Amino acid sequence: MRKPIIGGNWKMNRGSPAEASEMLKQLIPLVKDIQSVDIVISPPFTALYAVKEILESTNIKLGAQNMYFEEKGAYTGEISPTFLKAIGCEYVILGHSERRNIFKETDALINKKLKKALSMDLSPIVCIGEHLEEREAGKTKEIIQTQMDRTFKEITREEMIRTVIAYEPIWAIGTGKTATPEQAEEIHAFIRELLTQRYDKETTDSVRIQYGGSIKPNNAEELFRQGNIDGGLVGGASLQVDSLFAIIKAADKTRL
Ligand code: PGA
Numbered sequence: 233m234r235k236p237i238i239g240g241n242w243k244m245n246r247g248s249p250a251e252a253s254e255m256l257k258q259l260i261p262l263v264k265d266i267q268s269v270d271i272v273i274s275p276p277f278t279a280l281y282a283v284k285e286i287l288e289s290t291n292i293k294l295g296a297q298n299m300y301f302e303e304k305g306a307y308t309g310e311i312s313p314t315f316l317k318a319i320g321c322e323y324v325i326l327g328h329s330e331r332r333n334i335f336k337e338t339d340a341l342i343n344k345k346l347k348k349a350l351s352m353d354l355s356p357i358v359c360i361g362e363h364l365e366e367r368e369a370g371k372t373k374e375i376i377q378t379q380m381d382r383t384f385k386e387i388t389r390e391e392m393i394r395t396v397i398a399y400e401p402i403w404a405i406g407t408g409k410t411a412t413p414e415q416a417e418e419i420h421a422f423i424r425e426l427l428t429q430r431y432d433k434e435t436t437d438s439v440r441i442q443y444g445g446s447i448k449p450n451n452a453e454e455l456f457r458q459g460n461i462d463g464g465l466v467g468g469a470s471l472q473v474d475s476l477f478a479i480i481k482a483a484d485k486t487r488l
Pocket of ligand 1: 241400404405406407408444445446447465466467468469
């Protein structure tokens with residue numbers, strides 16, 4: 233059975249070492265006995281180091297929100313995967329819709345980052361998802377297929393198994409509009425079909441696919457009970473200890 237993964241994506245919030253540490257000090261004892269869920273916190277770069285020290289010897293893992301595909305050089309403002317590794321990051325979010333839409337990241341760029349992350353033994357969490365207009369025009373599957381083809385271009389079976397996919401319908405991110413469990417499950421199942429076409433059933437069964445987009449304590453469990461949903465990538469609700477803990481518990485409950 234796939235182990236669910238709950239990622240807290242703090243975005244450009246809670247970036248000072250002090251505020252990040254304060255929240256995690258409360259969360260750590262609450263989740264310390266949870267074994268059936270992988271928990272990953274992705275703070276802003278400025279808090280990564282402080283957070284790593286606090287997470288030492290806990291069951292919470294550290295993730296970054298982005299990285300560049302080169303290790304070193306004249307790339308002002310970018311972050312190298314080598315630096316992330318050096319401070320103990322295990323995960324990295326790639327191709328979040330905010331990176332795609334606001335910072336114009338393309339599938340081709342995300343593919344380069346993905347290959348680099350995999351070669352550096354970072355675990356990538358790769359986001360895909362459709363805009364509202366695309367959903368309303370009945371184009372969701374087409375969009376997902378194109379994003380999958382381009383973003384995962386030349387990714388081997390072994391690499392795919394090490395990659396987490398986050399299906400995040402853009403219209404559900406930060407809007408309070410969650411996809412219904414059925415809507416999310418339909419696309420998750422479709423993503424698995426695409427993986428089977430490209431690889432094989434065994435690979436498909438191993439890849440974790442998170443849902444993301446307005447996950448809250450009151451909708452988490454129902455989403456995580458869907459057969460193809462392996463946890464979630466949580467934005468807003470990951471900023472408060474109570475709501476994040478409730479969502480982690482919801483994932484844990486589905487595995488009891
Ligand atoms: P949200 O963000 O939970 O605030 O909708 C999810 C995400 O962007 O990963």
